[in-house]
Structure formats: structure tokens, C-alpha cells
Amino acid sequence: MQDNKALQAGTTHNLGQNFAKVFDLKFQAESGGMEYAWNTSWGVSTRLVGGLVMTHGDDVGVRTPPLLAPIEVVIVPIYKTDEERARVLEAADRIVKGFGAWERREPGRLRVHVDAREGVKPGAKYFEWELRGIPLRMEIGPRDLDKNQVVLVRRDTREKKPASLNTLAEDIAELLSRIQADMLIVARERREQHSVREPITYDRFRELMDGEGAFVYAGWCGDAACEAEIKAETKATIRVLPDEEFRSAEAPRTCLRCGRPASTEAVWAKAY
């Protein structure tokens, strides 16, 4: 998370066949014989939504990756007179229908919402949709239509750019993919910037945990007493024993706390 604490989320467990034996739950195996079912448990709960908010949110509100956003694009019409309103809403309707036609050609899906509420100023609508983290905002005003364009505003970077009506569906699909990829890069880079992978003294580790926090890759002797002491002294605990692909190129040789030979590499951090 952005405060350099870890959040346990989406934990998965292999429960084996014990429950299946208790409930006499069997299935016919490929071999033809009957076998007890294997159970898994997936801790996929609203906590993942909390993780999303805490990973990607900024001071303006939520930022949602396009693939997870209930609405990917919100269209905000801009007008002063009734005549302009009719013209702009008609254009919005045409754009949404155009997406539909495009999607039948290209396998994809655009979740679009037109915010046609009356009595709410465009600025107030921007604010609301930014707070709710909708990845892309499309502004359409009469002057944009005169130029055969709309204005697109990214929620993640708040970058604002005109886009031609001629290639809008393609451009938006591409932009949403880019937002998805960029958000992942930003989140990973931030995590890596606050990860310590080089050998670290225990004094330095305590300093980090007293300060802004970090995700520290370090050796552990395997003794529960060392983990308990570290927790008492710094509030940090072992968050994960990384699988091979996530381990440091050079395995840590000594335990972070006691200096005895390390039996495993562990990632230490404070957690919720």
C-alpha cells in the first residue's frame, strides 16, 4: 500500500480432501474410480476493493483500473442553451451507438455512461466522477463538435487531449489499455522504490520501520523467537516467504535479527 504497509489480501488455501471425507463428497476420476474432492478456499472479499482503493487512490479520490471499472468512460455534455443541449446530447448518443457498431467488429467492451443530468454544472460532474475513479472522461461541447472532436481526460494522470470523432472508438480502446498498463507500472515502481533488496543491518531496519516503512527482503534463521522479537521491537512481521521467482539473485546468508545462518529469505514489513 502507499503508506508502505502490507495488506493481506486474496489469500488462497489448499484444504485438501479432509472436508470431502467428512461430507462424503466424491467425484468420478478420469481413471473411472471414485475419489474424494479437493477443496480450495479463496479469500477474495471486499478487502480486495480496499486494496484497490489504497493502491491506486490519490488526493482527488479513487482511481480504478479500466478492466475493473464499472464505467470506463463517462461522457459529460457541455452546453448553455437548449439548442446546444439538444445538439450535444444527440452527438453523445451517436458516439455511444458508434461504439456499439465498432464493438461488433472488434471483440471488446466499452462501458460508457452519459451524464445527462440537468441542474448539475459540468465542473460538479467532473468532480464527482473523478472522486469515483472513472478512468476516462469525455467532454463534448458545441465548439468541440464544430472541430469534429471531443476532449478526453485521463483520471490517472489527469492529462487532457482532444480526440477526433473519426477514430474515437479505436482511440479510446487504445487509451484505456494504456491507462491499465500505466497504472500497473506506477504501482509496481512505487512498491519497488520502497523495497530493500540489498543486505541491511538490523539498526538500519529499525530506522526504516520507525520512519516511512519499507518492504525489506532479508534472511531469517527460521526461529520463531527472532520473528517475535522483531515484531516487539519494530511492529514489522514476515509478510511472505517469496517463491523462487521473487527471491533475491543472491540469497541472504544471515538472519536479520540474530546473525545466525539464514534458512530462508523473508519479506518484512508493517501490516494492517
Ligand SMILES: [Zn+2]
Ligand atoms: Zn534469527
